[in-house]
Amino acid sequence: MRIFGLDISLDHGGMVVLDICGKVFDYCFFTDIKNYAKVDPDHLILLSKKKKEEPKETFRLRRLNEYLNGLWDLQRRVKISWNSSLYYFSIEGYSYASQSTSICQIAELTGYLKHMIFEGGGYIRIHDPLTVKLFSTGKGNCTKKEVVEKALPYFKISEGLIKRKVVKKEDKKVEEFNGPSTDLADAYFLARMLYTELMLRKGTLTLDKLSENERRIFLRTTKAHPVNLLDRPFIRKD
Numbered sequence: 043m044r045i046f047g048l049d050i051s052l053d054h055g056g057m058v059v060l061d062i063c064g065k066v067f068d069y070c071f072f073t074d075i076k077n078y079a080k081v082d083p084d085h086l087i088l089l090s091k092k093k094k095e096e097p098k099e100t101f102r103l104r105r106l107n108e109y110l111n112g113l114w115d116l117q118r119r120v121k122i123s124w125n126s127s128l129y130y131f132s133i134e135g136y137s138y139a140s141q142s143t144s145i146c147q148i149a150e151l152t153g154y155l156k157h158m159i160f161e162g163g164g165y166i167r168i169h170d171p172l173t174v175k176l177f178s179t180g181k182g183n184c185t186k187k188e189v190v191e192k193a194l195p196y197f198k199i200s201e202g203l204i205k206r207k208v209v210k211k212e213d214k215k216v217e218e219f220n221g222p223s224t225d226l227a228d229a230y231f232l233a234r235m236l237y238t239e240l241m242l243r244k245g246t247l248t249l250d251k252l253s254e255n256e257r258r259i260f261l262r263t264t265k266a267h268p269v270n271l272l273d274r275p276f277i278r279k280d
Contacts, residue, residue, distance in 0.1 A: 045240070046131045047233030049225045050152050052105065052144055053089060056225030057116070058197065064237045066197050066230070070116050071222040072109060078222055081202030087112030106151050113155075130165045130276075132236035134174060134228065156277075166277035167236050173259055178231040180255030185211070186227075187219040193227040196234075235259065242272060 044067065045060040055072040071082075074089040089108050092101040133152065136145060159166055172182050178189045190204065205221030241247035242260065249257050260271045267274065 044129050045233050045237050046129065047229040047231065047236070048131065048133045048155070049228040049232060050134065050148065050155070051225070052102075052109075052147055052151070054222065054225055055109070056222065056227075056229035057113070058226060058229040058233050060233045060237050064234070064241075068116070069197075069226060069229070070112065071203070071226055072112060073222055078203060082200050082222075087115070102147050106147070106154075109151060110154065129159075129162075130167070130236055130240065131159050132167045132169060132232040134232055135168045135170045160277065160279050163279055167239070168277070169232060169235060173235070174228055174231050176255055177235050177259045178227070180253070185216070185218055186224040187217060189231065190219050190223050190227040193230045197226070197230045199223045199226050239271060 043062045045064075047056075047058045047060075049056045051072075053072075053074050056069070057071075058069045059067045061067040068085075070085050070087050071078075072087045072089055074091050076088065079086050079088060087109075089105055089112075092098070096104075133156070136149065136152075156166060175182050175184050175189065178184070178192045181188070190199065193199065200223075203222040203226070204219055205223075207218055207220055208215050209218045210216075211218075238247065238252070238256065239260065242249065249260065252260075263270055
C-alpha cells in the first residue's frame with residue numbers, strides 16, 4: 043500500500059509518498075526555477091518557462107504535459123503504478139477564494155489526474171486548503187513557515203528548498219517561507235491526514251490518541267460536508 047499527498051499548482055507543486063508505516067517513501071517537487079536543481083536534483087521535476095513567441099494556450103498545454111510526464115517518470119523510478127487499488131491519494135482541493143486567473147488551468151491538470159486515478163481503481167480523498175492548515179498547525183490562518191516547521195521533524199526537507207522572505211502580517215513584519223519546501227510540506231500533511239484516517243478506520247489508532255487539532259479534522263462537519271470525514275466514502279470507481 044502507498045499513500046500519496048499531492049499539492050498541485052501550475053508553476054510548482056509537490057508530491058509525497060508514504061509507506062504502510064506512515065514514513066516518507068519518496069517525494070518529488072515541481073518548479074520552473076533551475077537553481078533548485080543544485081539542491082535536490084534526484085527529486086526535482088523541472089518545468090520550462092514560456093518561450094518568447096510561444097502562444098499562451100500552447101504554453102499551457104505544453105506545461106501540463108511536462109507536469110504529467112514528471113509524474114510518469116516518478117512512477118517508473120519507484121516502481122509504482124497509478125492503476126492500482128492498493129494506492130490512496132489525498133489531493134488539495136481548489137482555493138475558491140483565490141483571485142488567481144489560472145484556476146481553470148489548475149482544474150484541467152487536477153481533473154486529468156483524478157480521472158486517471160479513478161479509472162485505475164485508486165482511492166481519492168479531497169481536502170480543502172483550510173483543513174490542511176488546521177491539521178498541520180491547528181490554525182486556519184497559519185503561515186507557510188509554520189506548516190513547514192511542523193513537517194520538518196518527520197520529513198527532512200532540504201534547507202536549500204526553503205526560500206525566506208519578509209512579509210507584512212497584522213501590521214507587523216514577519217518571516218515567511220516560500221519555494222518548494224512549502225509545496226512539499228503541504229503534500230506531506232495531505233498524505234499524513236489520509237494515513238491517519240486509514241489507521242482510524244482500521245482500528246489501530248483511536249481518536250483519543252490524536253491531538254485536539256488532529257481530532258477536529260475527523261469530527262468536524264460543514265455545510266458542504268454535513269457528514270464527518272470518517273463516515274464519508276472515498277471517491278472511487280465501484
